[in-house]
Amino acid sequence: MANGWSLLVGFVVIVALSAAAYFFSPKGENQTIWRSTLILSFASCYIMWAITFLAQWHPLIEPKMSKLRPGYPGGS
Structure with missing residues (x-):
């Protein structure tokens, strides 16, 4: 399921878990x-997961092989 959905x-x-936590939190002095x-x-x-997911989905740095022979496309 590696897509935008x-x-x-x-x-x-x-959001559903947050709503459940809001309504089903224990009543009393420490409810807030x-x-x-x-x-x-x-x-x-969620924010940590989303940042990690997006960083792997669209990396900023493209990996390059350094062991390719000179003159080969992608080589040094």
């Missing part, structure tokens, strides 16, 4: 802390 599917899953912690954790994990 991966980002959208991942985002939808994170629970909500904030879970939602920020989901968002941070």
